[in-house]
Amino acid sequence: MQKHGIFINHRHNHRLLAGRIYDFFLGKGMAPFLDVYSLQQGHYQTELSEQIKNAPYFLCVLTKGALDDLDENDVYYKEIETAFDSEREILVIISEDFEFPKELPPKISELYNCQYYIILNNMSNFYHEMEKLCQNDICLEKLEPVINWRKRAQALGKTSVLSRKNMENSIATLNNRFGKEFVDCVRDGKPFNGEFRIKHVHMSCYSANLIFTPDQSMVDERAYDRGMMFNIFAYLLQDNDFSLEIVTNAPNCFAAKDAIENEKLGNSSLEEYPEAVFLSSYARINALIQNDPIYQKATKERRFRFMITENVMPYAIFQITYKQGWEELNHVKVDLYSEGLVSNMERRSMLFFERDDKENYDFFVNRYNYLRNPKKSKELMKQYHDSWIQQWNDYLNDII
Numbered sequence: 001m002q003k004h005g006i007f008i009n010h011r012h013n014h015r016l017l018a019g020r021i022y023d024f025f026l027g028k029g030m031a032p033f034l035d036v037y038s039l040q041q042g043h044y045q046t047e048l049s050e051q052i053k054n055a056p057y058f059l060c061v062l063t064k065g066a067l068d069d070l071d072e073n074d075v076y077y078k079e080i081e082t083a084f085d086s087e088r089e090i091l092v093i094i095s096e097d098f099e100f101p102k103e104l105p106p107k108i109s110e111l112y113n114c115q116y117y118i119i120l121n122n123m124s125n126f127y128h129e130m131e132k133l134c135q136n137d138i139c140l141e142k143l144e145p146v147i148n149w150r151k152r153a154q155a156l157g158k159t160s161v162l163s164r165k166n167m168e169n170s171i172a173t174l175n176n177r178f179g180k181e182f183v184d185c186v187r188d189g190k191p192f193n194g195e196f197r198i199k200h201v202h203m204s205c206y207s208a209n210l211i212f213t214p215d216q217s218m219v220d221e222r223a224y225d226r227g228m229m230f231n232i233f234a235y236l237l238q239d240n241d242f243s244l245e246i247v248t249n250a251p252n253c254f255a256a257k258d259a260i261e262n263e264k265l266g267n268s269s270l271e272e273y274p275e276a277v278f279l280s281s282y283a284r285i286n287a288l289i290q291n292d293p294i295y296q297k298a299t300k301e302r303r304f305r306f307m308i309t310e311n312v313m314p315y316a317i318f319q320i321t322y323k324q325g326w327e328e329l330n331h332v333k334v335d336l337y338s339e340g341l342v343s344n345m346e347r348r349s350m351l352f353f354e355r356d357d358k359e360n361y362d363f364f365v366n367r368y369n370y371l372r373n374p375k376k377s378k379e380l381m382k383q384y385h386d387s388w389i390q391q392w393n394d395y396l397n398d399i400i
Contacts, residue, residue, distance in 0.1 A: 003146040004033035006091070006138075007055040009079045014063035017095060017119060021061065024130050029152030030143060048075070049082050056142040058083035060111065062094040067101050067111075080108045091137055092116035093129075140170055149176040150329055154356050164335050167349035172333055177320060178232060186231050196239040197326045204247040204309075204371045205316040206259050206337065207281040212288065237294050241323070243303040246285070247372045250308040250380050251278035251388050258312055264337045276395050282308065283392040286385075307377035313337060317368045330354040332364045 006025050010018035018034060025032035033051050052058060060080060070077050083090060084107060092114045104111060115137065117129040140147075153171050162170070174183045178198065185192040211229045236242045249255045252275070258264070260274045285306050288295040298304035316335040334350040352361040 003031070004051060004055050005031040005143040005146045006033065006057040006059050007052050007079075007083070007088075008032055008034045008059050008061060009076065009083070010034075010061040011063055011066045011076055014061070014066070014095070017063060017093070017123075018061050020123065020126060021059065021093060021130070024127070028134070029148055029150075029154070030138075031147050048079060052079060052082045052088065053086045054146075056089060056146070057091055057138065058088040059091040059093060060114075062092060062098045062111075062116070064095060064097045064099075066098065067104065070105060072105060077105070077108070080111070081105075084108060084110060089137075089142070090114050091133060093133070094118055096121045141173075144173060144175045145180060149173075150331075150353050150356070153351050153353065161348055161350050164347040164349040167333070167351065172331075172349075172351055174228065174232070177329075182235070183232070186228070186235050192235060196236070196242060197322055197329075198236060198242060198320055199323045200243050200245070200319075200321040201233075201236070202245045202319040202321075202365075202368055202372075203317065204313065204368050206249050206256070206264070206313055207277045208246055208248050208285060209277045209280045212281060212284045234294055237298045237304060240301075240303075243305075244298070245305045245307070245372065247307045247309055247368070247377075248281050248285075249278060249313065250310050250384070251275065251282055251391070252384075253310040255310055255312040259337070273395060276392070279388055279392040279395060282388050286389070305374075307372050307374060308380055309371050309373060309377065310380070311371055313371070317364055317371075319365060319368060328353075328355050330361075332361055334364055 008018055008022055008025075015036070022032050022034040022037065033055060035048065058079075060083075066076070072078075072081075090110075092111065094116050096118060100112065117133050119126055119129055149171055168174075179194070181194050182192055182196075184190075185194075211233070233244055237244060249259065256275070256278045289299050289304070289306065290296070295304055315337055318333045318335070320329070320331060322329050331351060331353045334352070336348045336350070338347075352364060354361045
């Protein structure tokens with residue numbers, strides 16, 4: 001049974017308003033349920049009850065006479081009763097000409113106390129009131145298990161552009177991108193026995209200091225994720241079909257100096273020694289390759305690759321390619337770099353799905369491929385590796 005985010009309850013002789021509401025939520029990717037569009041063949045009363053119990057929200061559409069002369073065996077009434085019995089979040093929309101009766105059956109009498117939004121008969125205030133309802137009464141986190149996040153992103157426009165914080169908290173959440181069951185296991189430190197959905201992650205950034213510093217001491221508190229992404233990668237690399245590739249700027253190169261001079265790091269916390277952001281990324285990833293069993297194995301199997309570049313980056317690229325059955329989620333998230341940034345909260349973030357905007361998706365995939373120059377990276381590492389590791393060790397000795 002397909003799960004839905006918002007169950008729409010309505011009188012069938014007043015379908016117009018319910019249909020408009022359904023279209024509104026559908027356009028926002030919130031997976032609404034309306035029986036005339038969503039009901040499967042079979043035992044419809046049983047399915048209606050299950051859909052109500054599984055949907056995070058129940059929206060009661062009250063039109064003229066909807067609650068008059070109620071029959072407790074009526075489907076409309078039974079839906080409302082089921083919503084209250086299963087303690088759903090109740091949302092209420094009423095038409096301009098609706099009036100509450102003086103009495104309601106006890107089981108649904110709480111309708112009197114629900115917050116409601118009035119839609120004028122000419123629908124002139126429809127979008128205004130619906131947006132207010134979404135902003136005030138709907139929590140997107142509760143919808144995460146059921147909404148199609150690709151469609152939700154698409155509903156904002158072919159290209160979603162938000163602050164990085166807003167993007168990662170409302171659309172491109174860890175749950176949406178990696179799967180809630182997987183993320184819960186990572187967060188709780190439990191083994192994951194479910195289906196791994198991700199095939200490749202390709203990432204380019206000024207430095208990987210934030211991700212590969214699972215302790216808090218050397219990262220910007222405002223951007224710190226408590227080592228969550230570090231642990232996600234460690235879990236993913238246990239899947240023999242998964243590969244991870246990272247490209248960062250080489251320490252001491254022109255691009256690194258440009259980032260420092262113009263404060264384009266976005267996540268820098270080492271203000272007194274910003275060069276250490278790049279040295280830290282390089283040294284810590286090399287240490288993982290040398291000492292961490294997961295990274296050792298993945299490197300030997302060529303499922304983990306680390307490269308450096310001297311190119312200036314105007315943005316960070318995070319591309320996820322999914323396994324068979326999940327391909328519609330293939331996407332690139334691009335976080336812009338600009339001068340004077342002090343945390344991840346200010347940066348603009350763009351989201352491109354391969355299926356929805358292949359031109360821009362392909363553009364940033366090709367930009368990533370331009371940055372990943374294995375031959376040049378190998379030459380730079382061969383020439384400067386010992387020097388960079390020594391500089392990092394000198395820095396650590398200075399701060400101890």
